[in-house]
Amino acid sequence: MTTEAEDRPVILWFRQDLRLADNPALSHAVETGRSIVPVYILDQGAVARPMGSASLWWLDKSLRALAASLEARGSRLILRRGDSESELRRLIDETGAGAVFMNRLFEPDAFSRDADVAHALRAEGVECKGYNGALLARPGSVLNGSGGPYKVFTPFLKALLASTTPAPALSSPTVIDTPVGLASDAIDDWALHPNRPDWSGDVDWMPGETGASRSLSIFLSGGLKSYSKGRDVPAEAATSRLSPHLHFGEIGPWRAIEQARRAGDDGRVPAAEVDKFVAEIGWREFSAHLLHAFPRMTDAAFRPEYDAMPWRDDPQSLEAWKRGRTGYPIVDAGMRELWKTGYMHNRVRMIVASFLIKHLLIDWREGELWFWDMLVDADLASNVQNWQWVAGSGADASPYFRIFNPITQGQKFDADGRYVRRWIPELSRVPDRWLHEPWNAPPEVLRDAGVRLGQDYARPLVEHSSARERALGALKTVSAARPDGD
Numbered sequence: 001m002t003t004e005a006e007d008r009p010v011i012l013w014f015r016q017d018l019r020l021a022d023n024p025a026l027s028h029a030v031e032t033g034r035s036i037v038p039v040y041i042l043d044q045g046a047v048a049r050p051m052g053s054a055s056l057w058w059l060d061k062s063l064r065a066l067a068a069s070l071e072a073r074g075s076r077l078i079l080r081r082g083d084s085e086s087e088l089r090r091l092i093d094e095t096g097a098g099a100v101f102m103n104r105l106f107e108p109d110a111f112s113r114d115a116d117v118a119h120a121l122r123a124e125g126v127e128c129k130g131y132n133g134a135l136l137a138r139p140g141s142v143l144n145g146s147g148g149p150y151k152v153f154t155p156f157l158k159a160l161l162a163s164t165t166p167a168p169a170l171s172s173p174t175v176i177d178t179p180v181g182l183a184s185d186a187i188d189d190w191a192l193h194p195n196r197p198d199w200s201g202d203v204d205w206m207p208g209e210t211g212a213s214r215s216l217s218i219f220l221s222g223g224l225k226s227y228s229k230g231r232d233v234p235a236e237a238a239t240s241r242l243s244p245h246l247h248f249g250e251i252g253p254w255r256a257i258e259q260a261r262r263a264g265d266d267g268r269v270p271a272a273e274v275d276k277f278v279a280e281i282g283w284r285e286f287s288a289h290l291l292h293a294f295p296r297m298t299d300a301a302f303r304p305e306y307d308a309m310p311w312r313d314d315p316q317s318l319e320a321w322k323r324g325r326t327g328y329p330i331v332d333a334g335m336r337e338l339w340k341t342g343y344m345h346n347r348v349r350m351i352v353a354s355f356l357i358k359h360l361l362i363d364w365r366e367g368e369l370w371f372w373d374m375l376v377d378a379d380l381a382s383n384v385q386n387w388q389w390v391a392g393s394g395a396d397a398s399p400y401f402r403i404f405n406p407i408t409q410g411q412k413f414d415a416d417g418r419y420v421r422r423w424i425p426e427l428s429r430v431p432d433r434w435l436h437e438p439w440n441a442p443p444e445v446l447r448d449a450g451v452r453l454g455q456d457y458a459r460p461l462v463e464h465s466s467a468r469e470r471a472l473g474a475l476k477t478v479s480a481a482r483p484d485g486d
C-alpha cells in the first residue's frame with residue numbers, strides 16, 4: 001500500500017547537469033515511479049560569481065535543447081528565476097511535491113547554498129536527495145596518507161584512479177510523467193542571448209547533450225589518435241572541445257573516459273594517448289577537489305607569499321591585452337579567438353596568461369575575471385586553478401621564474417602561422433620568418449606585406465627581455481615574504 005507522501009511528485013532540480021542520459025538524480029527520480037517536475041532556476045544572486053556573458057549564451061542554448069528532449073518524452077522543463085529556496089517552495093506549494101532530487105554542485109558558494117536549502121526543506125518534511133553526476137569522485141573522498149587533500153597532481157591522479165570505480169552508465173528515460181498546467185517563464189524573456197552587441201556570430205558550438213556526444217565522437221575518431229602532440233598545436237582541431245559540455249553537465253566525465261578507453265581497448269587509439277586524455281580530465285577533477293578543500297583560492301593566492309607580488313595598476317595595458325592589441329601576435333591571436341568564439345586553445349591560454357602576469361605584471365585575478373566573462377567553458381575551479389598555476393602561486397604550479405617567451409612559443413607551436421593568420425588577418429602576408437616578431441622585420445618586408453606598425457598592427461606593448469627582468473625582480477618581493485625567507 002502506498003502512503004500519500006510516496007505519491008507526491010519529485011522535483012528534479014536541474015543545474016549543471018543539463019542531460020537526460022546518465023543523469024543519476026533523474027534516474028533515481030524516475031525509479032520512484034512518481035511524477036516528476038523538472039525545473040531550472042536562474043539564481044544569479046546566490047553565488048559571489050554569477051555566470052558571465054559567454055556562459056549565459058551557452059546556458060540559453062543548452063536549456064532549449066534540454067527542454068526539447070524533455071518534451072520528446074512527454075515532459076516539460078519549468079523555468080523559474082529568483083532565489084532558489086523561494087522558487088522551490090513555491091513549486092512545492094503548486095505541485096504538492098514531496099521531494100527534491102538534484103545532482104550536487106561542489107563550488108563553495110553553491111555547495112553551502114544547497115546545504116541550506118536542503119536543511120530548510122527537510123525541516124518541513126520535504127525529502128532532499130543529492131547525487132554526484134559531475135565528477136569522477138566526490139571531493140573529500142580522495143585523501144592523502146595523512147587524511148588531507150592532495151596538493152600535488154600526480155599522486156592525486158594515481159590515488160583517484162586507484163580508488164574510484166567508474167559510475168555505471170544510466171540510460172535516458174523514454175517517458176517522463178510530469179504534471180500539466182504548471183507555470184513557467186519563457187526562455188526568450190530571460191534574454192540570455194547577447195544583443196548589445198550580439199558578439200556570437202562566430203561562435204561555432206552545439207550546446208546540449210547531442211552536441212556533447214557529437215564533440216566526443218569527432219574527437220574519438222580524430223584528435224585522440226595523436227592527442228599528446230596535437231593538443232599543443234592551436235591551429236589543429238586536435239582536442240575534444242568537451243570543456244563547456246562537461247561544465248554544464250551535458251556529458252559526465254566517466255562517459256568520456258569510458259568511450260576513450262573503449263577506443264584504446266579496440267586498438268583504434270594507442271593506450272598512451274588515452275592515458276593522456278584521462279590525465280587531462282584528471283586536471284579538471286584536481287581543480288574541483290582543490291577548490292572544495294581550499295575555498296579561498298578564488299580570491300587569494302594558494303601560496304600566500306605570492307600576494308606580496310608588486311602588481312602594476314595599468315588599465316591601458318590591461319585593455320590592450322583584452323582586445324588583442326599587445327603587439328605580440330600569438331598573444332593577440334589568442335585574445336581575439338576568445339573574444340570572437342568564447343573559447344581559446346589551452347596552449348594559448350597559458351601564453352596569454354603568462355604575458356599578463358609576467359610581461360605586464362598585472363594581477364592574475366584581472367585575467368581570471370576576464371576569462372570568466374568571456375569563456376563558454378568558464379568553470380570556477382578550473383579557471384582559478386589554472387590562473388594560479390601560471391602565476392606560480394597555485395598548489396602544484398609552474399614555477400614563476402619559468403617565463404614564456406611569446407616569440408619562441410609562437411614559432412614553436414604555430415610554426416606555419418596558420419593560427420596567427422586566422423585571427424590577425426592584417427598580418428596574413430607577413431612571411432613566417434617574421435610573423436611572430438613583426439617589429440624586427442626589415443622595413444621592405446613589412447611594406448610588401450602591407451603592414452604599418454602602430455597603424456595596421458600594434459607595436460609591442462613591452463620589450464620582452466626588459467619585461468622578463470622586471471618580472472624576475474618582482475619575484476624577489478615574494479621570496480622576501482616567504483615565511484622561511486628562502
Ligand code: FAD
Nearest residue numbers: 239240241242243280281283284346349378379382383386
Ligand atoms: P581537451 O584537451 O580535450 O581536454 C579534455 C578535458 O580535460 C577538457 O574538456 C577539460 O574538462 C579537461 N582539462 C584539460 N586541460 C585542463 C586543465 N589544464 N585544467 C582543468 N581541466 C582541464 N578549462 C575549463 O574547463 N574552464 C576554464 O575556465 C578554464 N580556464 C583556464 C584558464 C587558463 C589560464 C588555462 C591555462 C587553462 C584553463 N582551462 C579551463 C583548462 C583548459 O584550457 C581547457 O579545459 C581546455 O582548453 C578545453 O579544451 P578541450 O575540451 O578541447 O580540452
